[in-house]
Amino acid sequence: MTKPTILRAAELPASTLAELDALFTVLHLPEDEAQIPAFLQRHGAAVTGLALRKTVVDRAMLDALPALEIIASYSAGLDNVDLEAVHARGILVRNSSNILARDVANTAIGLLLAVTRDMVRADAFVRDGSWAGGATYPLGRSVVGMTVGVVGLGAIGMEVASRLQALGAKVAYTGPRPKPVDLPYHASIVDLAAECDAIVLTCPLTEATHHAVDARVLQALGPQGYLINIARGPVVDEDALVAVLGQNGIAGAGLDVFEHEPQVPKALLEHPHVVLTPHLGSGTEETRQAMADNVVDVLAEHFGLRGPRQVPGKAGH
Structure with missing residues (x-):
């Protein structure tokens, strides 16, 4: 079965990157903003999911991602996303507010x-x-x-x-x-x-x-x-x-x-x-990993690749 193609526009833990690579064909958004338009012109049509953090998702980016179905945000805030345009196109948006x-x-x-x-x-x-x-x-x-x-x-x-x-x-x-x-x-x-x-x-x-x-x-x-x-x-x-x-x-x-x-x-x-303090509200090892896990889970569940993550219980519970 062909893996769904997702675009990674977020820095994520190494274990999370490995999970994404196992489940999806992962494209990495260039860090150099000048390279992004050409990159999206070449690869954007194949992208169906977006792993996001701070990258601005405006109408121009959405136009370059015509097959996009879902945005999984590593953060709680969505002020970098044109939600009106996203919703008008029927794209799902999931963030990490409950986790953090x-x-x-x-x-x-x-x-x-x-x-x-x-x-x-x-x-x-x-x-x-x-x-x-x-x-x-x-x-x-x-x-x-x-x-x-x-x-x-x-x-x-x-x-x-x-x-x-x-x-x-x-x-x-x-x-x-x-x-x-x-x-x-x-x-x-x-x-x-x-x-x-x-x-x-x-x-x-x-x-x-x-x-x-x-x-x-x-x-x-x-x-x-x-x-x-x-x-x-x-x-x-x-x-x-x-x-x-x-x-x-x-x-x-x-x-x-x-x-x-x-x-x-x-x-x-x-x-x-x-x-x-330096914007460290969610800045614990445990919560940042849970936020990254959520990105994988949201994308995997949307594309029917697996159900919710099974978190091992503590001994005696």
Whole structure:
């Protein structure tokens, strides 16, 4: 039987590449963007599946892949995909949001605790001898009893909400529409921010959410409020955030994503009440492998090559 042809536009673990090679005829998208049009002109008509991460999938690429049936994304975000064009052509899209949700949620909680308890500077306080020298470290803020707003109550947002409740926080949320959950709903981010001590961004990047967190939202959050972003950088108007932080307009921020990453504004790098991480929300060995496994499984199941992956159970279970 002839193997289906897939186009790999993602860096994947070696074990995953071996699995793909065993199941499919795999074409590798050139890293040099200048070579891509000619490559697609030669090979695009044969491609029926796409293993994707950051490559932009626009109408021009779709035109070059007329037989494409399915896109399997290694990531949760699909802001690099023209979803309207994809859906119009009947192409299936599958991402990894359910798989990475728990580790990304853990990252959000880590950032919230780091910024409210000032853990980065507290670490330096111990290392530089200040504690041993008799100095007293300032008190932080408690998440217990805080009202924390979740922006986007999808798979990641639900995981964040459950963790916040376990920590003793009260949770509210906003999104395009109310969901069947027992949590207070606010129709706008401004209204949510005005009622919360912190907001956690977990929403996808779309035209509607681009710069959704602007000066109005930050002003509503206020000088005692915290911003946590593990969504996408451009959900936040970074210039507005820099300006508000410079005026002590919010208490602090924990940021895993940035508007023009990996470039980060100097004002954020130098601000004492901002905790920064390098887009590592899903960055654990276990979750990245599970995400890669999902790419293989989604493609294999679509083409009828095998059923769901059998994960061995632990002894005694």
